[in-house]
Amino acid sequence: MSLGIGGSPESTDSAIRAEDSTHLRQQLVVKEFENRLLRRQLTAQQQQIENLQARLKWYENPNTPPSKQGGAAGSPGNDDSDEEENEDQGDDAGGDADAASDSSPGRDEGHEGTTRPPPEPEETIRVDQGYCPDCEQTLSNPDSYVSRTIIDIPLPIPTTVTEYELGKHHCSCGNEVVAEHPDCPETGRFGPNIMAQTALGRFHQRLPNRKQAELFEWELDLPISHRTIYNLTKRVADRLRPAYEDVKARIRESDVVYCDETGFPVDGEQHWAWTFVTDEEVLFWVDESRGSQVLEDVLGEEFAEDSTLSCDGWSAYPSYHTKLQRCWAHLLREAEYVAERYEEAERLSEELHALHDDLTAFDEE
Known part of the structure; x- marks a missing residue:
């Protein structure tokens, strides 16, 4: 009896089983590929979570000030941007009107106002002629006068040029001595007021050297190159170096010194601005390091054992000194x-x- 085309039942079952095995192997390969892909995605997500947690530590840790907690500041070192924006908008910024008025300019509510008394005029200029815009007439005989006192500065601001004839002496010991005057610098031809103005412009007003050079020409009619501005600033620093060292010496002898440090970019590189404060002195120190070596450079290798450092929890402080007062x-x-x-x-x-x-x-x- 014929079984028909296709062979025996045994061969048919074998073909089906082979086909099922091939299909299962294909599914296994696909699942293994999907598994590898999911593991890669999981690894990437875990790395992203670790990075986000590291960034979150900038804002949610006990050493983060309230102004930066929760990312309210946007980024470290930028915690005043929102406050400044609200101050500029005034009452239109929204929210509590009383809160907006607290930061607005002018005297506080209930505070007695004061008016600047007018200074005594050095010159009186009488202006007689007036012009009527309706009749287009020029009037020359006023019935009375209205007094207004105006304070202004002349432009260009007057400068003085002084020649100092400094006596030269030959001492009996063989030294040659030249007389000194406090208003006559040892180097250069610019006096102490111009040098002080240059330092104030550079560090208080934060003006670049080229901007200061332009300002000197506009206000003083005194052309000065930006390189000269730099040299003047350096001369001021050299003149103040002894006073700076005196402040550092007094801080070393203080019973309590408050220390702190914050990031400070110099030419795009990370530096640290250190602050050392006592009851009477404040010393700033900019350094590439945030380590305890800076404390040794400023306070000395043997800071008094009975003196106290008031500081935060940065590890450099206990590495340098044992008697600490933690910042409240x-x-x-x-x-x-x-x-x-x-x-x-x-x-x-x-x-x-x-x-x-x-x-x-x-x-x-």
């Missing part, structure tokens, strides 16, 4: 940070805040 702002933020996460730390946070309030009230009284 950082300490309270750290206590709050821990208390929000651990119930047993709540009492510590409350006690520290109460102690701070008591000390503040005592200090105010």
Whole structure:
């Protein structure tokens, strides 16, 4: 009896099983490919999460000031942009009108106003002729006068040129001595007022050297190159170096020194601006390092053991000195940070805040 075309049932089953096996292997290859793809995506996502968590630490950690927490500042070092924008908009910025009025210019509500008294005029100019815009007549005999006192400066601002004849002496010891005058610099031809104005323009007004050169020509009718502006600034720094060293010496002898440091770009490179403060002195120090070596350079290798450093939690401070007074702002933020996460730390946070309030009230009284 014939079974028909296609062979025996056994061969047909074998062909079906082979086809199913091939199909399963194909599915397995596809699943393995999908698995590898998903693992790659998971690895990339985990890396992205780690990067975001690292960025989040800029804003959500006990050492971050409130102005930067939660990313409100946009980026580190830019925590005043929103505040400045709201101040410029005034009452139209929205929100509480009272809050807007607090930052507006002018005297506070209820504060008695004052008016600048007019200075005594050095010259009186009488103006008789007037012009009527309706009749187009020129009037020359006024019935009375209206007095207005105007304060102004002449342009260009007057400059003085002084020649100093400095006596030259030959001492009996063999030295040659030249007389000195406080208004006659040892180097260059520009006096102390111009040098001081140059330093103020560079560091207080933040004017580039070329802008200062333009300003000197406009205001003083005194052409000065931007290179000369740089040299004048350096001469001021050289003249002030002894006073700077005196401040540093007094800080080294102080019983309590407050220290802090913040990022400071110099020619696009990361530097650090250090601040050392006592009751009577303030010293700024710009350095490439944020380490304890800076503390040794400023305060000396052997800072007095009984002196106290008031500082935040940066590791450079305990590496340099053992007697530390933690900054209250950082300490309270750290206590709050821990208390929000651990119930047993709540009492510590409350006690520290109460102690701070008591000390503040005592200090105010």
